[in-house]
Amino acid sequence: MMKIFKLKTFHGKILSIDNNMNISSGTKEELIFIEPNNFINYIFCTTKETEYKIINLNDSNLKGGMIIFEYKKEGDYIYLIDPISKKYVCSLPKDHNNKVIGNVKIAKEWEKFTIIPIENTTEYTEKNFNFTSGLSPNNIDYLFISDLIKKNTFSKLFSKKILDAFSIFMKMEDFQLFNFILSKDKKLLDKFNFLYENDIWNKSINSMKNNKIVELNNELDIKCIINDKNFSSFPHAIQFFTKTLMPSEFGPSLLSSCRNEGIYLIEWVAYHRAIGFENIYIYSNDNIDGSDELLSLLNKYGYINYVKNDIKNGISAQNNCYNHCLNFVPSIIKSSWVLVIDTDEFICFDHDKFQDITDYINWATIKKYDSISLNWRNISSSPIKNINEFQNKISLRNQNYLPRGYMGDGDRMVKSFFNPRTVITTNPHHPIPSNKYSFNYGFSDGCEYKWHRSPEGFYDNPLFSDEISFDNSYIAHYFFKSASEWFWKNLRNRGDNQLLSGISFENLSQDRIDLFKRQTKQDNYMKVNNDPNSNINEKADKIIDEILLNKDINYSYQKILNNYLAISRKSLIEYKKLPFYDDAFLNMVANEIGGL
Template structure:
């Protein structure tokens, strides 16, 4: 007989599901669904809660939300228990303000709940779900013996209800059976029709089993906007937290895909068509063999340029459409690390922008593979590279010549910030400067010379965001050249694109070309900091010039690519002059530094 209960808190209030989907004490005149708690006889350390109206449930600050919600359970007598979060181990507290919170470290009176047995449930959904949980706990060690699709379907609710509570070794074994049997995939996705199944699990298994026939969709629309949520975990949380059981299965399978290639780059771009050929050619010439580029809201020719690059098997590009307020850069990284199977072919992914170039010490390492093999002598999942800001050489206008010829090859550490290469298989999200691993895993982070990465001091100051700052910068072996400032003309063009790591907005003057940013640009423009000039061991980009030009000439010799690049140059010049006109017309709302920058282009 199933052990099913109603739950009451310390104040003798019955718990239910509120209108927002959270477990909470029922309130008079408020809309609540009934919930039932089930204790499986095969594992009494875990309990499961289901609402009677087949709606998703969540609790406290946990982002996980699904039809069955599980807790750890502690027993005090036949009726009184304490419930603990699967996510963080904290005990649940029922407050006098009708809330359930999950932050108690110890059990006191408010952490105690009373079980009231229910003997005659008439709800088939609740009974079938709890029966499936029991079946799963009986059969999970022999899933390879489950042959019929009907039996698989009967086990799926139990599997998905329990997946969050399983040991990692057991979870990996179950995922192995799912990978090998398409009926399991079909049964799981039939039961849970969420995006994690239809666009995640199915696509991943299809790619693993038959790469040659895999077709990908390069449109990333608004249904993926949720990937911009909680990019960096809150204080006290070390990794990306799951939101559904299918996400756990998907990421467990992704984590165990064996890569066959070495190095790729993941980047986002908006209206940066004038840089695409140079940037791709440079990184291809030094050893990166894959490119995943996301564009959004482009008004230049970027889409057509990337389309031609893709036809020639040089890049994969994706076009993202998002609502206002969405962090489009974080969404793009989350999509690549969640819904793009091809990125798993690579051992390492480097996240940089179109104004950044990766440079390793050619005096010490023959090629990119030599460098990474040196770092891989120790266990490592993530490699941090110091961010070196390059000067503008006091240039006013853009012209079509590579970065490293137009600008200074000396620079300065930018606030000890870093960019990162990491193994994509166990990452769930990424900030522009560092990845966020899934919570079943823990990254070993090293700096560019192979020592353990130190961010403790900055994490104490900035919280989880402190991981983007190196406590002890060291520019040997490999760095990121950051051409943030460039010419005056390019600075204004960059400002018109907004900032990718900020919420999408059209308020350019408030966000990307405000008075403070204009002041910082002028200070850098007039007083270039060349602290790396006398460091003989600093990685020099000019060592790669010969290979770059060979690769670049090969790329632009492709007629279709050359045509789209030329068209983009025409567009850029026309669009920039229009932008300049609009800014001048709005100069009455600008500060003195903004006007000063516009005056530097008075000849245009």
């Protein structure tokens, strides 16, 4: 007979979900567990029968409106097991915020749960689970899922939950074959569209087919928070494998999320246009320097694609940018490659070997990689002698590499090119592929990328390369620039800081000031060699001149320069009122911006 119950942790709290939909314990929204009569050794976990919420088990493969656990019983206790990794679910105590994780190898006390029976519900009935009789994970393939969708008589809500639950057992080949059948079987397609009529991932599928962008909005922001290798739902998996089948119709594209970076935008855009990027997408939010107007004009006159990235508390601007662009913008999805960098970063490659960015990519991916990781090369600061120098290119104002090792393991950090059709999303440094897809990492030297010696305190992940290579390509990172720009950088808040807008001194700590001052005293710099870039610099300069000949753009750019100086001077006066201000640093900044 089917059983329905709750589970109490070893620490005496009921398993539930927190505000971020992560499985936790002791919160108001308690989870329901269902043990069907004939689906041996497996139980279903979900929320109330009247709602669809995507729940997530930390450090596991499990995510969806309903998820499946293996289980085993021992006396009065039950143990939950991730059916893919075969690791145990562990409930941590109060001093660990009642977090629940799914990656424990050996079951001990914290892995024990007690069953608390509850009454049968309207939706979760034995009749609805009869189809699991005699079912095993080995039977759950593309044919089973296709028949389940076409023949089921369940409610929409229950159907979506059960499909989420079963998708954990589907292999890459199952999703690919299901997609093929979906494109040929009208009845299946009609049923799928009926189930997921308003689903965001189905909207993405249709946008790719129709070459139409799904506009960024608040509803999308919330539902599009994806930052791991797990699909959030069954239609999300179908969307991903639809994406893998999309053709490459455009050249390399550039994607960036920025905030209050107006004084650098024209140079950055011109340089990357000059080396061969076809599409440049810039997402921006909460600007106070006038960047919105400049970005809109650059978009109007065809130099970039600008997306105003309005966010609200709890949403990361960068995640919002990457998730939207890589899933809901067909021209990015259908680009040959995408590079994600910030506007203080420039990709550099050996122009004696490679004619343009496509030439370099073709060489670096001859072994059919899905991504290319490039090391950061950090550039030191150079002082500004007068305020007119702010109009000079930062690549000419800052002419020295910091010595290797000055930034600790910073030289080992990477930025990445990737094939947009093979990733779920990305973070600022590396793509996030699906754990259901075979993904091949390449390095800037054309060899396989190795990343299994992360610094102490970091788990192994693609953020840090085992080796460093600057020979063929790298990312020039203009991290410090001048003292006044360092002041501005820390005043204007990080671009992904969703809690702060305007000016804040929160990031301008003495440690940050000391970090800047130390690098000005280095005496073993390596000079930046601009000779290999001479042809590119000429192309970039022509594009800059062309852009600035546009009176609207030129006027907007001059306003940004004026805003930058006015806000910096006003902020420097406020900084001097703080009890912890650094007098030497204050004078460096004041000299560059023409005094207080």
